[in-house]
Amino acid sequence: MFCPKCGKEGNGLCAKCYLEGSELKFKKTEIILCSCGKVHYHGEWVHEFESAIEGLAGKNLVVPSEINVEKLVFEILSKNNKRIFLKIYVAGKYKNESIKTEVLAEIKVINKTCESCGRISGNYYEAVIQIRPDDAENIKDIIDDIDSDFITKVMDVKNGIDIYITTQQYARELVNKFKNRGFDIKTSAKLMGKKDGKDFYRVYISVKPPRFKEGDFIEIDNRIYEVAETGKNVICKDLDNRITKTVSAIKLQKGELIVNPDVRNAVVSSVSPGEIQVLDLENYETYDLKNKKNKFKLNSGEEVKILRIGNRVYVV
Ligand SMILES: [Zn+2]
Ligand SMILES: [Zn+2]
DSSP: OBOTTTOOBSSSSOHHHHHHHSOOEEOOEEEEEOTTSOEEETTEEESOHHHHHHHHHHHHEEOOTTEEEEEEEEEEEEEOSSEEEEEEEEEEEETTEEEEEEEEEEEEEEEOOOHHHHHHOTTOOSEEEEEOOSOGGGGHHHHHTOOGGGEEEEEEETTEEEEEESOHHHHHHHHHHHHTTTOEEEEEEEEEEEETTEEEEEEEEEEEOOSOOTTOEEEETTEEEEEEEOSSSEEEEETTTTEEEEEOHHHHHTOEEOSSOEEEEEEEEEEETEEEEEEETTTOOEEEEEEGGGTTOOOTTOEEEEEEETTEEEEO
8 A cells, every 4th residue: 555645655644644734733831930940730839840841741732643652852942931932852653653753832931929939028029120210211111111020019219210020030131121221230139048948139230321421531541432332332432542442341330431521622733754733722732642553544734623631632
């Protein structure tokens, strides 16, 4: 006999053609998890996450009637606080033929608080985000988008709000949104005691407006930078070598804003190899500046702006 679909020799419809017509499927499945990692399984909160997944994988896999499952292995492809994605490898028999196939499965995560976490406090929280915006309108979309399932409470405080969050994972997700807008983030942790035998920390995350804005002058390690672009990365022009590049957040932490910078109109009064001279149009003083490798790319007579800091002079 031959397979009526592909013509392969054998006993009627072959395994490959059978599986094409009757795929293995995965039923809509949910799992209840607590932020501490426990899973609600068979009516109780347990730590055995993997065996709960294995149980759900076996129970919710729909196998066509002609297939006898002999072995089932799963792999967690990805996991977040909304969904778990699995790949389930199935080995078994179709009539007398051995088959191997795989199924992608999605399990919806329901976030709940287990008894022991609930017991710690009626208003449980693992993180507090202290948001102090300069303009509340700028962050309205982020605030409106917060998933209330993770919020214990929101407190109005002077200059902003404190948001109490049930899981540190969600707090991190939220803080990243502010980080991506260039906000200044500082995190501190406080040891609160033990939870399920492990040290339990509560984190406090301060979210403040970006410290520097475009056009600001900053001094870092005796060098002067002009902020060219803010946002996720801060891009600055180093006024010493006139190179524009990204300045790391760590370096920016050391930066001092130059308040009321003394910026003046000036004109390039002469250009010679290795040096230019500028004339300050406010007091008609002239300054000689090193023009190494012709970094200024300026011509005599060109109008420029200069920044004076003490006796240092920079072309902006
Ligand atoms: Zn076939
Ligand atoms: Zn828990």
